Amino acid sequence: MALVLNEEQRYLKETAREFFRTQMPVDVLRQLRAGKCPVGYRNEDWQKMNELGWAGIVLPEEYGGLDFGYMGLGAILEEGGRTLAPSPLLSSVVMGATLILQAGSAQQREQLLPAIASGELTVAVALEEGHHHDPYPGNTNLVADGDGFVLSGTKSFVADGFAADKLIVVARSAGSAGQAEGLSLVLVDGDQAGLTKQPRCFADSRAAASISFDDIRLPASALLGDLRGGTPPLELALDCARICLGAEMFGGALECFERTVDYLKEREQFGVKIGSFQALQHRASLMYIELQLTKSVVLDALSAIDEKRADLPQLASLAKALCNDVFELVTSEAVQMHGGIGVTDELDIGLFLKRSRMATQQLGSSGFHRDRYATLCGY
Amino acid sequence: MADLDLDQFRLDVRQWLSDNCPPSQRQPITREEQVWAGRNMQFPSEDAKLWFERMRDRGWTVPDWPAELGGGGLNEQQSKILRDEMKQLGCRTPLYDIGIWMLGPAVLEFGTEEQKREHIPRIARGEVRWCQGYSEPSAGSDLASLRTRAEDCGDHFLVNGSKIWTTNADKSDWIFCLVRTDPDAKKQEGISFLLIDMADPGITTSPIELISGESEFCQTFFDNVKVPKRNLIGELNQGWSVAKALLRHERKLMAEIGGDTPGPSFGPVQAALHYVGCDASGKLRDPALREQLVRHEMAYRAVGLTHFRTFEERISGQTDSNVPLIMKYVGTEEGKRKDELLVALLGFQGLGWEGDGFNSDELLTTRGWLFSKALSIAGGSSEVQLNIIAKRVLGLPQQ
Numbered sequence: 001m002a003l004v005l006n007e008e009q010r011y012l013k014e015t016a017r018e019f020f021r022t023q024m025p026v027d028v029l030r031q032l033r034a035g036k037c038p039v040g041y042r043n044e045d046w047q048k049m050n051e052l053g054w055a056g057i058v059l060p061e062e063y064g065g066l067d068f069g070y071m072g073l074g075a076i077l078e079e080g081g082r083t084l085a086p087s088p089l090l091s092s093v094v095m096g097a098t099l100i101l102q103a104g105s106a107q108q109r110e111q112l113l114p115a116i117a118s119g120e121l122t123v124a125v126a127l128e129e130g131h132h133h134d135p136y137p138g139n140t141n142l143v144a145d146g147d148g149f150v151l152s153g154t155k156s157f158v159a160d161g162f163a164a165d166k167l168i169v170v171a172r173s174a175g176s177a178g179q180a181e182g183l184s185l186v187l188v189d190g191d192q193a194g195l196t197k198q199p200r201c202f203a204d205s206r207a208a209a210s211i212s213f214d215d216i217r218l219p220a221s222a223l224l225g226d227l228r229g230g231t232p233p234l235e236l237a238l239d240c241a242r243i244c245l246g247a248e249m250f251g252g253a254l255e256c257f258e259r260t261v262d263y264l265k266e267r268e269q270f271g272v273k274i275g276s277f278q279a280l281q282h283r284a285s286l287m288y289i290e291l292q293l294t295k296s297v298v299l300d301a302l303s304a305i306d307e308k309r310a311d312l313p314q315l316a317s318l319a320k321a322l323c324n325d326v327f328e329l330v331t332s333e334a335v336q337m338h339g340g341i342g343v344t345d346e347l348d349i350g351l352f353l354k355r356s357r358m359a360t361q362q363l364g365s366s367g368f369h370r371d372r373y374a375t376l377c378g379y
Numbered sequence: 380m381a382d383l384d385l386d387q388f389r390l391d392v393r394q395w396l397s398d399n400c401p402p403s404q405r406q407p408i409t410r411e412e413q414v415w416a417g418r419n420m421q422f423p424s425e426d427a428k429l430w431f432e433r434m435r436d437r438g439w440t441v442p443d444w445p446a447e448l449g450g451g452g453l454n455e456q457q458s459k460i461l462r463d464e465m466k467q468l469g470c471r472t473p474l475y476d477i478g479i480w481m482l483g484p485a486v487l488e489f490g491t492e493e494q495k496r497e498h499i500p501r502i503a504r505g506e507v508r509w510c511q512g513y514s515e516p517s518a519g520s521d522l523a524s525l526r527t528r529a530e531d532c533g534d535h536f537l538v539n540g541s542k543i544w545t546t547n548a549d550k551s552d553w554i555f556c557l558v559r560t561d562p563d564a565k566k567q568e569g570i571s572f573l574l575i576d577m578a579d580p581g582i583t584t585s586p587i588e589l590i591s592g593e594s595e596f597c598q599t600f601f602d603n604v605k606v607p608k609r610n611l612i613g614e615l616n617q618g619w620s621v622a623k624a625l626l627r628h629e630r631k632l633m634a635e636i637g638g639d640t641p642g643p644s645f646g647p648v649q650a651a652l653h654y655v656g657c658d659a660s661g662k663l664r665d666p667a668l669r670e671q672l673v674r675h676e677m678a679y680r681a682v683g684l685t686h687f688r689t690f691e692e693r694i695s696g697q698t699d700s701n702v703p704l705i706m707k708y709v710g711t712e713e714g715k716r717k718d719e720l721l722v723a724l725l726g727f728q729g730l731g732w733e734g735d736g737f738n739s740d741e742l743l744t745t746r747g748w749l750f751s752k753a754l755s756i757a758g759g760s761s762e763v764q765l766n767i768i769a770k771r772v773l774g775l776p777q778q
Contacts, residue, residue: 003688281769296684
């Protein structure tokens with residue numbers, strides 16, 4: 001258990017803050033939004049992040065990574081959350097690489113992980129099929145066919161899926177929707193024949209796609225891990241991603257909160273600063289309290305990944321639920337406390353609001369995670 | 380090397396505790412079994428007396444106080460190890476007294492050498508029971524408006540007025556008080572910090588019955604009480620800074636006990652499984668209570684982790700942290716939510732007042748729930764805590 005950053009991690013966090021402040025301010029997201037780019041991030045930004053080694057930060061050194069740990073990656077994502085910086089770090093480096101590391105054969109690992117670690121290859125994980133996060137979907141099928149497989153079905157929401165070089169598709173080989181057993185993981189090229197990608201435009205201006213697989217024939221070597229053995233690696237990758245997304249959300253909430261407190265100190269009405277009103281002071285203090293509690297949970301959850309702790313699933317649900325809640329609270333209050341200007345597009349606060357709700361739906365709402373936490377705790 | 384020393388220390392502590400803590404003193408403690416300091420100390424059992432004496436003789440009633448003044452002389456890490464090991468073995472707290480929790484640290488910080496030698500060893504040995512005289516009937520959250528007068532009469536002060544919410548004043552030997560020594564100065568500036576012997580003529584106490592049925596809070600009256608000048612802690616008219624330091628100790632203490640008020644032996648999860656039960660799928664039968672329970676459990680874990688984070692921040696030298704300022708609010712508010720939840724989980728059984736039909740845990744649920752309401756009022760109400768955060772942490776403008 002580590003709840004404070006060590007010196008190296010603090011230095012990395014400062015570097016990341018400076019990088020996002022100067023290289024990827026919120027305006028980058030505005031430019032991407034204006035350009036309606038289906039990729040969702042700027043290649044030049046991704047290249048700069050790769051030069052800093054961030055794509056390989058959690059990967060083992062044998063695959064070209066830095067083996068620096070999730071406490072470090074969490075610090076980067078938190079700082080990126082402050083400027084709403086889009087990148088494939090979560091989809092490719094956390095979700096994709098974790099699945100390959102956990103489930104892949106030696107050959108798959110050697111072939112794919114160094115390319116992910118250097119940032120030249122990006123991977124997206126195709127899981128969601130319905131209106132809400134569901135780790136056990138049922139309508140994309142992987143069926144044995146001769147010496148290979150046939151993949152069919154549609155994924156409704158694949159984060160960073162439009163531009164990813166490769167997809168890892170979560171598909172059903174046995175059982176039905178809602179069952180944990182019977183899922184397989186399969187690797188598909190992003191430009192594979194029979195695959196249709198449609199960009200989906202969401203409120204947060206990040207990139208996501210709907211992707212269909214029209215009876216695609218795949219060789220046996222496309223399978224990642226065992227047939228019907230996809231769930232354990234998937235659960236781990238999802239938990240790591242929930243915590244990392246939580247770190248990003250925490251950064252966004254913190255930034256939004258600080259901007260709001262600054263505004264309370266400068267805006268005047270009735271002849272005084274509005275921050276002198278007790279009605280607003282107490283609400284600001286309550287947000288500060290929630291942020292501090294959430295910070296402890298995010299740090300503990302990140303260290304639980306690094307330490308491979310057995311209570312990782314609980315902590316992932318705890319962290320995601322709390323980050324969802326605090327980001328929703330802070331962004332809603334931020335809009336209200338900014339008053340009229342808070343509902344204008346000119347101010348960035350609205351962008352944080354949109355990101356909050358989108359990130360909440362990704363990888364599980366608070367209701368999903370409270371239910372899961374209760375079940376994991378035996379009630 | 381330091382780590383190795385600490386590891387060895389831990390092993391020694393573990394060994395000593397298991398050799399010296401009687402098995403009966405490793406059971407969860409009830410209120411009646413608490414050993415309180417005092418001129419006429421009462422022990423609920425021979426084992427409790429033995430355990431107290433052994434801990435006292437090692438200075439471990441006050442592990443981090445100087446050894447030459449009766450303390451254990453341990454540093455912060457060693458004290459934490461002792462606490463952890465006591466918790467691990469289930470060892471009871473050997474001695475209860477707010478002299479230990481609150482006054483002692485203030486005397487160590489502000490007292491003269493003579494005052495330390497007079498009071499600290501007696502607190503460490505449990506010879507005096509202390510109570511606190513801060514609030515007054517017309518000075519609650521606005522503590523600095525207090526009016527109890529201490530008039531300078533040459534070699535002594537003459538004290539007149541009354542204090543309220545003086546916890547256990549009727550059972551205490553000494554009281555530490557905030558008194559007004561300069562009625563013409565601005566609010567905070569005319570206040571001094573006095574130690575008063577409750578046996579002095581002119582002091583009377585009267586218990587106040589609370590909604591929980593308990594009456595550990597009292598009102599204490601001072602009628603021409605003569606207090607020697609040597610009982611002044613800190614400078615004359617500078618009592619407010621002593622009080623602020625002491626309030627920090629009180630808030631820290633309340634943050635810690637907030638989730639741990641005198642209550643039943645079961646926690647919310649155990650209570651839920653027993654009093655509500657699960658359906659065939661293993662989920663609590665009542666979905667609304669399940670939602671309330673999981674929200675509490677999550678918040679409680681976050682609070683625990685935040686306590687731990689403040690400790691780690693302190694150890695690693697990140698002393699600029701403002702996190703301790705939130706803990707009084709968080710501990711007491713979450714404590715109240717926990718007690719509300721317990722009552723809801725127990726249903727009718729969580730609202731029993733006395734007599735047949737309820738076991739002791741059920742009655743403690745009712746009483747603990749009602750008592751918890753006082754915690755977010757005493758020691759600086761929740762609203763005052765939010766004011767402090769807004770001002771000191773967020774730097775919001777004051778009206």
